[in-house]
Amino acid sequence: MLTLIKGAEVYAPEYLNRKDILIADGRIAAIAENLEIDISGVEIETVDGKGLYAFPGFVDPLAHITGGGGEGGFHTRTPAMELTDASMFGVTTLVAGLGTDATTRTLPDMLAKAHGLCNEGLSIYCYTGSYEVPIRTLLGSVRDDIMMIDKFIGVGEVAIADHRGSHPTVHELARIAAEARVGGMLSGKRGIVFLHVGEDEDKLNLVRNVTENFAVPITQFYPTHMNRSAELLRDGYDLAKKGMVMDVTASTTPELLAQGELSAAAALAQALQDGIAHTQISFSSDGNASLPDFDESGTLVGLQVGQVRSVYDAFVEAVNSYDIDISIALHAVSSNAARYLGLKRKGALAAGADADIVLVKRDSLAIDSVWANGKRLVGGGKALVKSTFYREP
Structure with missing residues (x-):
């Protein structure tokens, strides 16, 4: 069956004006004005796009799809993600990753969950490894995992400048980056090193030391949680101007904001004001991770759970509260991550791209419909496809 979306205002993420979008075999077959399709014997579903914007499906470069280990003990291990959460x-x-806990949360479990969510309709990729160094892998090395396991596109989230990490040396991080880079080159992937950046005053100095002392380009690194403070965000500006994309975390809590964390939308607005190109900032959800709140002595005083929906919420906040142009905000939630991670058919609306499409209402930006790989998962604001073991609230 073909699907024809008629008359939506298309952001690709650049604004293309009012267009029709033809979906065929899981991809976008055409985007043009007044498309007319007449193929004898072929069923065509026509969707009225009047009053709607068409956006690329959002790309989330970090989610903990199997849940995370809670820093408050075993009873605070966070729950796994469900299809409708996204x-x-x-x-x-x-892109799925492990975090602090790579003991009870494992790579095989994450990989199995990734395949399950793909069967239900989403596109899921994975990082090998976790916070810790030496890196935990499936096949014995970062290079082998990236080369031989299709879903593994990089390594992460490797923790730096954080009391929960393994405090890797310059030589160790350089070797990890080299392994990921070569594995990516040999398998046609980016082989990105996705970095969890903590609160330590060292900030991104370890990354600078690697790139200054070894033949590792800055574009091999992708740091997240860069909105942890305004100081950390600004610490990355010189590297962003050299081509590195900075990722900011959409999931947050009132407590963390009160301690100086910036919302993702505020971080984007600040970076733009400071002259950073809008192509160098992405939003991730940190979905289903634990969001711990530590006091000055490092004692846990609170914990909440990251939400995948935070990417959408941060996009809306950027547009409505910070007057950021829709196209610029869309880059942060779609094309920037897709480009930097090497996901060539993701993050944009174009002929030949995967048919990942979001229709939202023009007046409210409320989501009306969602297609993933040409399969309609949401229609009329309601889930048309639910998780295999979904239970009504």
């Missing part, structure tokens, strides 16, 4: 909020592509 689909109902326009997120069609996610």
Whole structure:
């Protein structure tokens, strides 16, 4: 069956004006004005796009799809993600990773969950490894995992400048980056090193030391949680101007904001004001991770759970509260991550791209419909496809 979306205002993420979008075999077949399709014997579903914007499906470069280890003990291990946690909020592509806990949360379990979510409709990729160094892998090395396991596109989230990490040396991080880079080159992937950046005053100095002392380009690194403070965000500006994309975390809490963390939308607005190109900032959800709140002595005083929907919420906040142009905000939630991670058919609306499409209402930006790989997961603001073991609230 073909699907024809008629008359939506298309952001690709650049504004293309009012267009029709033809979906065929899981991809976008055409985007043009007044498309007319008449193929004898072929069923065509026509969707009225009047009053709607068409956006690329959101790309989330970090989610903990199997849940995370809670820093408050075993009873605070966070729950796994469900399909509708993403689909109902326009997120069609996610990259899964492990965090603090790589003991009870494992790579095989994450890989199995990734395949399960793909079967239900999403596109899921994975990082090998976790916070810790030496890196935990499936096949014995970062290079082998990236080369031989299709879903593994990089390594992460490797922790630096954080009391929960393994405090890797310059030589160790350089070797990890080299392994990921060569594995990526040999398998046609980016082989990115996705970095969890903590609160330590060292900030990104370890990354600078690697790139200054070894033949590792800055574009091999992708740091997240860069909105942890205004100081950390600004610490990355010189590297962003050299081509590195900085990722900011959409999931947050009132407590963290009160301690100086910036919302993702505020971080984007600040970076733009400071002269950073809009192509160098992405939003991730940190979905289903634990969001711990530590006091000055490092004692846990609170913990909440990251939400995949936060990417959508941060996009809306950027547009409505900070008057950021829709196209610029869309780059932060779609094309920037897709480009930097090497996901060539993701993050944009174009002929030949995967048919990951989000229709939102013009007046409210509320989500109306979502397609992922040409499959309609949401329609009329309601889930049309639910997780295999979904239970009504």
